[in-house]
Amino acid sequence: MKIDSWLLEILACPKCGGPLTPDEAADELVCAGECRYAYPVRDDIPVLLVDEARAPAT
Ligand SMILES: [Zn+2]
Numbered sequence: 001m002k003i004d005s006w007l008l009e010i011l012a013c014p015k016c017g018g019p020l021t022p023d024e025a026a027d028e029l030v031c032a033g034e035c036r037y038a039y040p041v042r043d044d045i046p047v048l049l050v051d052e053a054r055a056p057a058t
Contacts, residue, residue, distance in 0.1 A: 001027045001041050013037065014048050028054070 003022055011020050011029070018033015028038040029046050036056035040047045 002044050003029070003041065003046065007046075011046060011048065013039075015050050015053070020046075 001022065001024055008020060008022065008029075012018065013020055013031040013033050013035060015037055016031065016033040016035040018031050018035065020029040020039070021032050022028075022041075023030050023038065026038070027041045029041060029048075030036065030038045037050070037053040038056070039049075039053050
C-alpha cells in the first residue's frame with residue numbers, strides 16, 4: 001500500500017470528519033477521530049465509503 005502523505009493530509013473520514021491513519025499491514029485507512037472506522041485501500045486507492053468501512057471491534 002502506498003498513499004502519498006499530501007493525500008493523507010487532505011483526506012478525512014466521511015463518517016465523522018476525523019483524520020485518517022494508514023494501517024500498512026491491513027491495507028486500511030483507520031479513522032483517528034471518534035468513529036474509528038477502517039476504510040479499505042484497493043489498488044492504492046482509498047475507498048472512503050461508510051458502506052465499505054469496517055466498524056471497530058467493540
Ligand atoms: Zn471517523
